[in-house]
Amino acid sequence: xxxxxxxxxxxxxxxxxxxxxxxxxxxxxxxxxxxxxxxxxxxxxxxxxxxxxxxxxxxxxxxxxxxxxxxxxxxxxxxxxxxxxxxxxxxxxxxxxxxxxxxxxxxxxxxxxxxxxxxxxxxxxxxxxxxxxxxxxxxxxxxxxxxxxxxxxxxxxxxxxxxxxxxxxxxxxxxxxxxxxxxxxxxxxxxxxxxxxxxxxxxxxxxxxxxxxxxxxxxxxxxxxx
Numbered sequence: 001x002x003x004x005x006x007x008x009x010x011x012x013x014x015x016x017x018x019x020x021x022x023x024x025x026x027x028x029x030x031x032x033x034x035x036x037x038x039x040x041x042x043x044x045x046x047x048x049x050x051x052x053x054x055x056x057x058x059x060x061x062x063x064x065x066x067x068x069x070x071x072x073x074x075x076x077x078x079x080x081x082x083x084x085x086x087x088x089x090x091x092x093x094x095x096x097x098x099x100x101x102x103x104x105x106x107x108x109x110x111x112x113x114x115x116x117x118x119x120x121x122x123x124x125x126x127x128x129x130x131x132x133x134x135x136x137x138x139x140x141x142x143x144x145x146x147x148x149x150x151x152x153x154x155x156x157x158x159x160x161x162x163x164x165x166x167x168x169x170x171x172x173x174x175x176x177x178x179x180x181x182x183x184x185x186x187x188x189x190x191x192x193x194x195x196x197x198x199x200x201x202x203x204x205x206x207x208x209x210x211x212x213x214x215x216x217x218x219x220x221x222x223x224x225x226x
Contacts, residue, residue: 054099054120054224056099056100056101056118056120056195057101059101059118059197059223060101060102060103060118060222061103061105061114061116061222066105069108070105070106070107070114071105071106071107072103072105073104085143085144085146085155086146087141087143087144088137088141088144097122098120098121099119099120101117102115102117102118103115103116111183111202111203112201112202112203112208113201113203114199114200114201114202114215115199115200115202116219117198118195118196118197119195120195121194121196123194124167124194126194127191127193127196131196134189134196135170135189138157138170138172142156142157143156144157144174144176151179152178153177153178154178155175155176155177156174157172157173157175158172159171160172160173160186162186162209162213162216163217165188165190165217165220166190166192166197166220166223169188169189169190169191169220170189171186171189172187173185173187173207181204182204182205184202184205184206184207185201185202186202186207187199187201188212190220190223192220192223192224193223193224193225195223197219197220197223199216199219201215201216
């Protein structure tokens with residue numbers, strides 16, 4: 001079924017960290033998700049003029065911070081069959097984050113689902129250039145159709161009005177359909193100083209924008225201001 005094949009984590013990972021899989025990541029403590037250095041020869045290193053990477057785990061949601069009924073979703077970490085839509089695969093970060101962290105949550109069996117990704121880019125300038133590159137690509141994307149496990153999934157994405165968060169933010173709505181089912185995914189990209197946070201909220205049919213706004217505001221409030 002489509003609800004089992006469309007996971008939010010891979011979409012967030014490809015947007016924030018270039019590849020679908022968060023290569024090189026290890027499990028974080030307390031069920032917060034996964035955290036680790038970016039893949040590549042510069043992973044974990046600090047470039048001249050940048051601040052040392054910080055621990056991002058404290059900036060992720062814990063399940064106790066979410067409304068009643070939400071639980072840690074470990075199924076996304078075990079899924080290896082998701083395929084990146086060609087349009088989203090073209091997203092390229094200008095600078096790899098020195099550190100990144102993610103967490104996935106679900107309310108009920110499959111939906112609604114919440115995926116949270118944070119990247120520390122070392123400097124505000126590096127985060128800003130990556131924010132600009134990502135938003136430019138997403139603004140040009142319209143068709144996000146792809147095939148997963150032999151099933152054709154048709155999709156579209158467009159800009160969405162949303163509360164302004166952090167130093168800057170942009171939001172989009174993605175709609176994916178297959179086998180008579182439709183999944184709506186709202187996503188917001190936020191920059192606060194040297195960090196970017198990408199949040200995705202998915203639901204069968206139309207997502208609850210009110211709940212997503214509340215969750216996103218609470219998530220961004222955990223990001224450091226400097």
